[in-house]
Amino acid sequence: METAGTVIKCRAAVTWCVNEPFSIEVVEVAPPKAHEIRIKMVYTGICGSDDNAVYGKFKDMQFPIILGHEGVGIVESIGGGVKGFKPGDKVIPLFAPQCGQCRCCKDPRTNICTTARMERPKGLMADGTSRFTCKGKKIYNFLNTSTFTEYTVIDEIAAVKIDENTALDNISLIGCGFSTGYGSALNAAKVHPGSSCAVFGLGGVGLAAVMGCKAAGASRIIGVDINKGKFGLAKELGATECINPKDYDKPIQQVLVEQTGGGLDYVFECIGDTETMQAPTHEWRVAAINSSHHGFGTTVIVGVSAANKTITFDPMIFLTGRTLTGSVFGGWKPKDSVPKLVHDYMEKKFDLDKLVTHRLPFEKINEGFDYLRKGKSIRTILRF
Incomplete structure (x- = not known):
């Protein structure tokens, strides 16, 4: 040029x-x-x-x-x-x-x-x-x-x-938001068919995580957000139900554990809020870790928090089998995977x-x- x-x-x-x-x-x-x-x-x-x-x-x-x-x-x-x-x-x-x-x-x-x-x-x-x-x-x-x-x-x-x-x-969404959320379900969590999932934060990344859970064959996908205006799109993209923590008078993690018979198979924190990742039990913002099943639940931290933020939890909650992991760019090796994701988009495998x-x-x-x-x-x- x-x-x-x-x-x-x-x-x-x-x-x-x-x-x-x-x-x-x-x-x-x-x-x-x-x-x-x-x-x-x-x-x-x-x-x-x-x-x-x-x-x-x-x-x-x-x-x-x-x-x-x-x-x-x-x-x-x-x-x-x-x-x-x-x-x-x-x-x-x-x-x-x-x-x-x-x-x-x-x-x-x-x-x-x-x-x-x-x-x-x-x-x-x-x-x-x-x-x-x-x-x-x-x-x-x-x-x-x-x-x-x-x-x-x-x-x-x-x-x-x-x-x-x-x-x-x-296609710019493949450069971050979509790939990050979608891959957190497919690569980091490795969601299996028939499983239960919860996605906290229904922004672009969270909705892409919903899409990933659906693509992986999850049978129950719960979207969690305080903005009910996002619920319609979340359900259109694959969420089976949506919950607003403000609608309950008890911690939302308790609600989810009760509604899912002990907790979810997979939980995705897509906000980057450390209090959402592990909130005190008296706060409405859910502790994503505590929403997972105590025997085999996996929590994936996807949202990026501020550099000076930390989370504190009792290590005993992992003793019985819980897993905590994280995901950057959805776990995709970008040079290898981005062209494939673009191809899948062109083939209308996702919208x-x-x-x-x-x-x-x-x-x-x-x-x-x-x-x-x-x-x-x-x-x-x-x-x-």
Whole structure:
């Protein structure tokens, strides 16, 4: 492309300080260096993790920063040594990269890449520099991706090529929300046919978990949320029933244990609220762990909590057979699995459109986050 090798000036949503709204700015995006690719973004989704970042809830995050991690775009140019990508390729940026060479990438038990997690400086490229500047200031990147910009530069291990015939309007959800929830049921929990499940938090990730439970053959899927406006969609996507904890005068974990004959086979915490993960018994917010069956229940922590939050529980609750586990990006090894998920979407094995409640032009990003904070949206997709 004509822009290859040059600095590109484009619009980006810059977060200058903690707790400040997004500011649409003109930024300079430098050409990709070795093993990097520059992407022209087409769509990007708004995720709750981006909102947590706005409030500074992630450890070691630096400002000013370009957030966003759930997107899809087209390769504009590539740096030296890049293999498997060329200008014009459709790609999904990966907040959970896959180098393919580290011990974790070679082990089927995990999808956490040691190279990306341990060897890359946070908020910067592999060489310790940034490709973004604005008003003479260095701008940091977010989760290897930074999709709230018309152009972004990422490491080649943090992108995956998808089918050139893929329609891009919904596919950004595979970059985070859908894959995270759907995979938590299929990969992390390994939900079995005929089982019982509960999903706490019916946002985009939680609803995708509902879809995953249904795809795995669960016979009872209970959605739990304080927003009854989400119940209709949850049932349409596979929930057999929905519960609002505020409707009961006792802890919701007690309600669920009573209604399921001792607890659920699988429980998914999709909020990132530590009090939801393990709430004191006098609070209405359920302790997801205590909702699982005492003899064989599995609880999967999916939601991302603030960096300074912890949970405390009696270890004896695991003695009889409960399991507690977690899941990042649904347990998918992204380079291997994302193209397959895209193929399944194209084959209509699942419907992403039902998860999208709002579509807005990029410049209305603050409006999209307002919908999220007020509980009015499941997923908002921004178009460039």
